[in-house]
Amino acid sequence: MVVSDRPVLVAHDIRHAYRGRVVLQGAGLTLRPGEVVALLGANGAGKSTLLRILLGLLRPTAGQVTLADIPLAAYPRRQLAGLIAYVPQVHSTPFPYTVRQIVGMGRLPASGLFAAPSADDRRAVDQAIARLGIAPLADTPYTEISGGERQLALIARALAQGSRLLVMDEPASGLDYGNQIALLALLRSLAVDGYGILKTTHHPDHVLAGADRVALLRDGRIVADGDPADVLTGERLSELYGVAVAPVRLPDGRRVVAPLLPEERR
Amino acid sequence: MPAWLRLGPALLLGVAAAMLAALCVGRYPLPPADILRFLGAAAGLWEMPTREFDTLFNLIVRIRLPRVLAAVLVGMSLATAGAAFQGVFRNPLVSPGLLGVLAGAAFGAALGIVLDLPWAMVQLLAFLMGVAAVTAGVGIATLFGNGSVIMMVLGGVISGALFTSLLSMVKYVADPYNQLPAIVHWLMGSLALADLDQIGVLIIPIGIGVALLCTLGRALDALTMGDDEARALGVPVQALRILIVALATLISALTVSLAGIIGWVGLIVPHIARLLVGPGNAALLPTSAALGACFLLAADGISRTVATTEIPIGIVTELIGVVAFVLVLGRVRKGWL
Numbered sequence: 205m206v207v208s209d210r211p212v213l214v215a216h217d218i219r220h221a222y223r224g225r226v227v228l229q230g231a232g233l234t235l236r237p238g239e240v241v242a243l244l245g246a247n248g249a250g251k252s253t254l255l256r257i258l259l260g261l262l263r264p265t266a267g268q269v270t271l272a273d274i275p276l277a278a279y280p281r282r283q284l285a286g287l288i289a290y291v292p293q294v295h296s297t298p299f300p301y302t303v304r305q306i307v308g309m310g311r312l313p314a315s316g317l318f319a320a321p322s323a324d325d326r327r328a329v330d331q332a333i334a335r336l337g338i339a340p341l342a343d344t345p346y347t348e349i350s351g352g353e354r355q356l357a358l359i360a361r362a363l364a365q366g367s368r369l370l371v372m373d374e375p376a377s378g379l380d381y382g383n384q385i386a387l388l389a390l391l392r393s394l395a396v397d398g399y400g401i402l403k404t405t406h407h408p409d410h411v412l413a414g415a416d417r418v419a420l421l422r423d424g425r426i427v428a429d430g431d432p433a434d435v436l437t438g439e440r441l442s443e444l445y446g447v448a449v450a451p452v453r454l455p456d457g458r459r460v461v462a463p464l465l466p467e468e469r470r
Numbered sequence: 471m472p473a474w475l476r477l478g479p480a481l482l483l484g485v486a487a488a489m490l491a492a493l494c495v496g497r498y499p500l501p502p503a504d505i506l507r508f509l510g511a512a513a514g515l516w517e518m519p520t521r522e523f524d525t526l527f528n529l530i531v532r533i534r535l536p537r538v539l540a541a542v543l544v545g546m547s548l549a550t551a552g553a554a555f556q557g558v559f560r561n562p563l564v565s566p567g568l569l570g571v572l573a574g575a576a577f578g579a580a581l582g583i584v585l586d587l588p589w590a591m592v593q594l595l596a597f598l599m600g601v602a603a604v605t606a607g608v609g610i611a612t613l614f615g616n617g618s619v620i621m622m623v624l625g626g627v628i629s630g631a632l633f634t635s636l637l638s639m640v641k642y643v644a645d646p647y648n649q650l651p652a653i654v655h656w657l658m659g660s661l662a663l664a665d666l667d668q669i670g671v672l673i674i675p676i677g678i679g680v681a682l683l684c685t686l687g688r689a690l691d692a693l694t695m696g697d698d699e700a701r702a703l704g705v706p707v708q709a710l711r712i713l714i715v716a717l718a719t720l721i722s723a724l725t726v727s728l729a730g731i732i733g734w735v736g737l738i739v740p741h742i743a744r745l746l747v748g749p750g751n752a753a754l755l756p757t758s759a760a761l762g763a764c765f766l767l768a769a770d771g772i773s774r775t776v777a778t779t780e781i782p783i784g785i786v787t788e789l790i791g792v793v794a795f796v797l798v799l800g801r802v803r804k805g806w807l
Binding site for chain 1: 557560561562685686688689691692694695696698699701702703704705706710744748749750752
């Protein structure tokens with residue numbers, strides 16, 4: 205199957221039920237190369253399910269996902285892996301693989317399951333490691349580096365995979381404040397390089413600062429989708445999370461979101 | 471270059487040296503030079519007095535070679551199967567018996583002994599029941615779960631318990647003077663009954679099984695990261711998992727039919743291999759195979775030299791295994807737990 209080098213991922217009216225419980229009831233979403241899209245929603249809103257469906261890991265009960273106008277289900281597993289990469293939440297591994305070994309796993313779709321890594325594979329791994337600035341950690345066990353460094357290793361693996369679209373599950377979780385901001389800058393620069401990034405997040409400020417577009421997921425439905433500055437009103441956020449928040453305009457025109465605790469609401 | 475090809479020469483050399491050493495030890499110790507002289511004479515490179523040749527032929531080829539070859543086959547099978555299982559189940563404390571293959575094979579052999587079947591049939595029954603036990607466990611996992619790792623482990627626990635109770639039943643009805651001791655002795659493992667004809671047959675499926683597992687190393691690495699990640703990396707998770715479990719079960723069940731139940735090899739050897747070459751399965755699986763062969767050669771050497779009568783090898787591997795495990799635990803700092 206020949207796919208354009210700027211494939212667009214589209215979810216059409218996704219519905220999904222699991223053991224009789226409706227998780228998604230009409231969720232639509234688009235991801236284009238070159239943009240950072242944030243998916244915002246409360247716990248249990250269906251974010252992870254939608255992510256798994258977008259990655260082709262889960263078949264929705266109804267509706268379909270297309271990549272370059274071709275249904276996801278029509279792609280061979282290996283070709284799909286060359287087009288969309290999954291960056292999971294930072295985790296630990298049962299075995300102490302080195303960072304280089306972890307990133308090297310990203311070459312499996314390109315080289316095939318049985319082949320040994322070629323010179324091209326090694327070059328791609330080195331490039332991805334260099335791009336994320338973790339070369340000094342390349343031979344350190346993944347189990348011995350910090351959460352922020354693990355996140356970088358997992359993103360490097362996605363780059364080594366050669367896919368233009370990256371789907372990230374809460375990339376900021378487990379990162380300290382400085383690393384969260386560094387991550388926003390990294391995702392922005394990847395988008396400039398032409399990568400399309402979809403990430404779930406729990407931080408409205410990260411959306412306002414680092415995303416081109418935001419989709420709000422509530423009770424299995426996308427209730428708003430558009431420019432973060434337009435979508436993230438205090439009203440919508442308060443409704444989404446069931447708590448009071450107030451957008452604050454900074455002197456330079458940018459906005460941030462401040463929570464309102466009960467005693468401050470008067 | 472694939473890892474097994476890169477490591478191959480060193481691993482083969484190590485196993486060959488261990489085999490040579492194993493041919494030397496025994497009730498009548500032979501210097502390595504005698505064995506090399508004999509091999510040269512057998513290959514027609516030089517002459518050797520007929521009487522000496524016959525004596526050496528009897529000692530080396532008839533008596534020692536079958537058990538040396540059996541030790542190599544059994545050791546590499548159990549160690550490779552153990553390393554593969556540890557990867558599939560994402561747990562470094564797993565051994566090849568996890569899904570019930572040993573319990574099933576033990577029942578099969580005991581049943582064969584009680585039914586007074588010929589030895590070859592006892593071995594066949596052990597193999598078949600080992601495979602049946604794993605099939606039952608995996609079947610339970612697929613039927614009542616979605617074939618996930620945790621369901622497979624639970625299925626294996628159920629199937630292992632079933633076949634262990636069936637084994638107890640067979641032991642209970644066995645004739646306590648001849649059959650019961652035969653069962654108990656067989657359960658301790660022994661290479662004494664290995665013969666060259668049988669080894670000539672088993673070397674093919676075991677060789678193929680171990681070699682195939684060794685080629686799956688990189689895919690197994692991805693599998694240890696979790697199902698979703700492996701799938702997103704283009705790995706056909708379910709098919710790969712079933713294939714690896716099937717191959718590991720096949721070679722483990724064959725070792726049981728050859729040598730009874732030999733514990734600890736599949737648990738301890740992959741750990742030692744991991745300390746040497748790291749956790750990447752492309753290098754770990756062939757290294758485990760070679761170390762497993764050496765480990766069992768050493769255990770067999772001990773089992774037939776330390777006392778005047780032979781000690782069952784399963785007891786030796788358990789004793790060495792416990793000590794080795796404590797030492798390995800002490801040396802491991804990089805958290806694989």
